[in-house]
Amino acid sequence: MRSVGLGVDLVRPLSWVADTQGMYYDAGVPSALEALLAGLTFSPELLDRARALRRRLVAEGVTKYNVDVGRWRRPAGAARVVLVPGQVEADASIRFGGGSVRTNMGLLRAVRLLEPDAYIVYKPHPDVVIGMRSAGVGENAADSLCDAVVLHASMRDLLEQVDAIHVLTSLAGFEALLRKKMVFCHGRPFYAGWGLTRDLDPPLRRGRQLDLDELVAGALLVYPTYCHPVTGRFTTAEAALDLLLAQRERGAVLPWWRRALRPCLAFLKQRKDRAAGEEQ
Numbered sequence: 001m002r003s004v005g006l007g008v009d010l011v012r013p014l015s016w017v018a019d020t021q022g023m024y025y026d027a028g029v030p031s032a033l034e035a036l037l038a039g040l041t042f043s044p045e046l047l048d049r050a051r052a053l054r055r056r057l058v059a060e061g062v063t064k065y066n067v068d069v070g071r072w073r074r075p076a077g078a079a080r081v082v083l084v085p086g087q088v089e090a091d092a093s094i095r096f097g098g099g100s101v102r103t104n105m106g107l108l109r110a111v112r113l114l115e116p117d118a119y120i121v122y123k124p125h126p127d128v129v130i131g132m133r134s135a136g137v138g139e140n141a142a143d144s145l146c147d148a149v150v151l152h153a154s155m156r157d158l159l160e161q162v163d164a165i166h167v168l169t170s171l172a173g174f175e176a177l178l179r180k181k182m183v184f185c186h187g188r189p190f191y192a193g194w195g196l197t198r199d200l201d202p203p204l205r206r207g208r209q210l211d212l213d214e215l216v217a218g219a220l221l222v223y224p225t226y227c228h229p230v231t232g233r234f235t236t237a238e239a240a241l242d243l244l245l246a247q248r249e250r251g252a253v254l255p256w257w258r259r260a261l262r263p264c265l266a267f268l269k270q271r272k273d274r275a276a277g278e279e280q
Contacts, residue, residue, distance in 0.1 A: 099201025
């Protein structure tokens with residue numbers, strides 16, 4: 001539950017993480033999230049909260065950024081439809097959480113091999129779509145490995161209508177789990193390794209079998225901190241969701257100074273992406 005708008009546009013998040021052990025996207029070292037998911041005893045009260053929150057997130061169609069407004073309809077006659085969300089390849093989540101596959105095109109190739117008869121939908125990362133981050137290597141040829149490239153359709157529409165999703169480390173995989181979709185992890189995101197996903201490159205640790213609401217309780221209720229954007233005070237996940245829905249109702253309108261900053265931010269971000277690519 002981040003925001004209505006992109007982080008690359010300097011839209012402030014409602015949820016924050018401070019981790020004294022590692023960081024949730026770094027599969028190479030233990031994190032506080034991993035420790036609590038591995039060892040926490042989930043009370044009935046906590047699981048009731050998690051279940052209610054999950055159902056509300058699904059019913060309201062909440063996703064990480066809540067920006068896409070385009071509609072998408074499942075192709076008629078397609079027996080199996082799978083979604084492949086693109087990521088920014090220079091991001092830390094891939095550098096520290098990726099497995100043997102670490103590029104969008106590599107992921108698409110792997111999905112085509114695993115699902116030769118499926119209708120594959122590829123959705124590039126929204127930061128790439130608006131030109132704020134660099135596309136992955138060869139990503140402009142993504143249409144040669146999938147059946148459709150979808151730029152502006154809402155993640156809600158896609159997740160509701162596809163049969164499965166293949167991810168590197170994308171949070172879209174967690175959003176798909178909330179909707180009880182089949183999730184294939186080619187990397188090692190925080191939600192892999194707990195018996196809820198099909199892991200092509202399993203995490204080195206973890207292994208506890210969690211049910212969905214236990215994962216939700218740890219990842220959305222216990223681990224993050226939620227801050228009210230006006231008062232600056234701590235708040236609950238449920239109150240943060242209320243705020244998010246109110247913001248979405250008003251619409252994601254960037255102030256003029258943020259729109260003016262976009263070219264400069266895009267230049268700096270893309271230069272950083274190129275530097276990270278050279279390091280890899």
